[in-house]
Amino acid sequence: MSKGAGDEQAPSFKREMLATLPSLRAFAVSLTGKHDKADDLVQDTVMKAWAKQSSFEMGTNIKAWLFTILRNEFYSQMRKRGREVQDSDGAFTERLSVHPAQYGSMDMQDFKNALSKLPDDQREAIILIGASGFSYEDAAAICECAVGTMKSRVSRARIRLQEILQVAGQADYGPDAVSTQVTTTTLSLGNR
Numbered sequence: 460m461s462k463g464a465g466d467e468q469a470p471s472f473k474r475e476m477l478a479t480l481p482s483l484r485a486f487a488v489s490l491t492g493k494h495d496k497a498d499d500l501v502q503d504t505v506m507k508a509w510a511k512q513s514s515f516e517m518g519t520n521i522k523a524w525l526f527t528i529l530r531n532e533f534y535s536q537m538r539k540r541g542r543e544v545q546d547s548d549g550a551f552t553e554r555l556s557v558h559p560a561q562y563g564s565m566d567m568q569d570f571k572n573a574l575s576k577l578p579d580d581q582r583e584a585i586i587l588i589g590a591s592g593f594s595y596e597d598a599a600a601i602c603e604c605a606v607g608t609m610k611s612r613v614s615r616a617r618i619r620l621q622e623i624l625q626v627a628g629q630a631d632y633g634p635d636a637v638s639t640q641v642t643t644t645t646l647s648l649g650n651r
Contacts, residue, residue, distance in 0.1 A: 476508060479525050480501065486526060490583075500532060500533055522593075576619075580602070581613075584598060585620070595613075
């Protein structure tokens with residue numbers, strides 16, 4: 460059996476696609492909010508990408524191409540899903556969650572809650588730029604918008620996150636004043 464051009468592209472395509480899986484999964488988790496749904500979304504994305512690999516041009520940005528497929532698949536699934544539990548005030552989520560034991564976990568939860576309050580376009584922009592490391596140009600291509608629009612969305616998302624988290628400066632990061640006192644006192648007592 461002779462090899463065609465597509466057969467030679469397959470190993471390289473597969474290798475590049477597999478290297479992108481952790482980033483795809485992280486983006487999927489940020490969109491869905493649930494690891495199991497994110498895994499399903501990544502699987503659907505990989506299946507679609509594999510079926511359409513002939514439309515991918517080797518040498519171009521496979522990560523951006525896969526993120527675009529994942530994003531489009533996510534929005535397609537959201538449109539298909541007619542009924543969802545509305546939890547805009549977080550009451551349902553609060554009953555299901557467990558309070559974190561450490562400050563880092565609590566800060567991360569606060570951040571996730573703040574992130575969920577952003578409009579979809581701003582949340583998507585800040586995740587693509589801030590968490591996934593895409594350039595503004597690549598993120599704009601994924602979201603099918605102008606680079607200036609992407610920059611504006613990121614800027615508005617950052618400002619809104621600061622407002623929601625009530626961050627005014629560097630002093631607002633880390634433990635609060637009471638926690639710092641307790642920690643400092645405990646450490647001082649331990650050094651006696």
